[in-house]
Amino acid sequence: MIKEYTKKDGSKAYMFVAYLGVDPITGKQKRTTRRGFKTKREAKIAEAKLQAEVEENGFNIKEKVKFQEVYESWLVEHKATVKPASFRATMNYARLHILPIFGHIHIDKIDIFFCQKVVHKWAEKYESTSHMKIVVQQVLDYAIKIRLIKDNPMRLVKLPKIHRREKNNRFYTKEELKTFLDCAKVYNDGQYLPFFRLLSFTGMRKGEALALTWDDINLKEQTISINKGLSLDETGRPMISTTKTKASVRTISIDTETLKILSEWKIKQRKQLLYLGYNAMSKTQLVFSNNNNQLYYPMVANEWLNKIIKCYNLKRITVHGFRHTHCSLLFDIDTPLQIVQERLGHSDIKITMNIYTHVTERKRDEYADKFASYINF
Structure with missing residues (x-):
């Protein structure tokens, strides 16, 4: 809906409030406000363009959604597909190794350079990094599914070769x-x-x-x-x-x-x-x-x-x-x-x-x- 309003300097401008749909992360209805249009026609064009952008690229492309929010939504879906022990292990991996690094970052700001850097750091500390990489990868796949992002940078990351200590004593003669x-x-x-x-x-x-x-x-x-x-x-x-x-x-x-x-x-x-x-x-x-x-x-x-x-x-x-x-x-x-x-x-x-x-x-x-x-x- 287009509205006329008066700016602080006394000049007239136009604004609109657009309904963007239901947030796939929170389940709540979302709206956005745009201001500062000189004419009513400019406001209408901007509103139509925004609605088309949302339809094409997914929910509220301007919205800043953090990895933690997407992870929590993904976890609900993931729970129904694995055994309780695997679900519990995934939560522990996320709590200890993933969320402290990725949790606070906006989902659209995670790129391949950051992902590769994190995986290399994991490799320096742990014998295996594959499970942690897979969890992040699945969360980002979910973000694509709900149209928050277009690509999954973690899928392009290569696991570094880890030189494990030889386990000659892992069994009895x-x-x-x-x-x-x-x-x-x-x-x-x-x-x-x-x-x-x-x-x-x-x-x-x-x-x-x-x-x-x-x-x-x-x-x-x-x-x-x-x-x-x-x-x-x-x-x-x-x-x-x-x-x-x-x-x-x-x-x-x-x-x-x-x-x-x-x-x-x-x-x-x-x-x-x-x-x-x-x-x-x-x-x-x-x-x-x-x-x-x-x-x-x-x-x-x-x-x-x-x-x-x-x-x-x-x-x-x-x-x-x-x-x-x-x-x-x-x-x-x-x-x-x-x-x-x-x-x-x-x-x-x-x-x-x-x-x-x-x-x-x-x-x-x-x-x-x-x-x-x-x-x-």
Whole structure:
């Protein structure tokens, strides 16, 4: 609507208030005011041009929207597409590494030079920068979707090559594993031995092991069905979730000794829980549960491992290292690559190949003598 008004110097001018639509970030109606037109015709032309600009380029192209606002709107949409644990991890990445840098900047002022500079700084501090880059990239993609910007500068940024320290000690040898399991048995006459035996003799992830129920273990067929995992919900409480990937759903064979250890633990667990007032006879009873017969937090496995390593001054590996140990030992006995992939539930054969390459590097010096011995001339 065009209006005439009087300026401070007494001269006449024209203004208009234009409706720009609903703000996709706040959900509120937005209007803008333009003043200082000498004639009514000038004001009408400016109003029409503004409306056309909004229709073509999106909501209120003159509006200054900060990255933080776009992120918060994107987060609502993102939540519905990922698991609670992934959503929680994204929020932590944003809170610690992204919003302190990008949050206060207007979305249309973020360019490739700034993005590249930030990614290089991340690379100087952290072993991996890809997840942080992806989160920023997705927020900027969302900004394009709601027509706040036209291009995504983060998509043009190249990840710098990070020189990682060689992790030669991330798994146990056969002898080191035996020592560790012997120590675990002595340290705690309970679930420590069955838990770490299960990890190292099946290669399952700690979340898969902590989510196991007794009906997943078939004593007659000597198999374990891995069909769920353990993660944290938005509030940080443990919950049963789907497996990491579709390939992670698998049924694997287990050896007689591991079955024996699990069977002995089952009897001990029932006695312990009965003493605490819980009936552990259900088929869906957790194989590993806390004193309230509820899910453990995932970090409990790290605590168990650290106690044993510290007590007996053992080589330090991570809980995930037992999965790598299982894989490495499978290759030591020349297990076919595809069998190893299926047993560990790797979705991509390249993951298995990376470990295979590492193992064969340790054994390559033996191959020349083995070949000569086989040829024998």
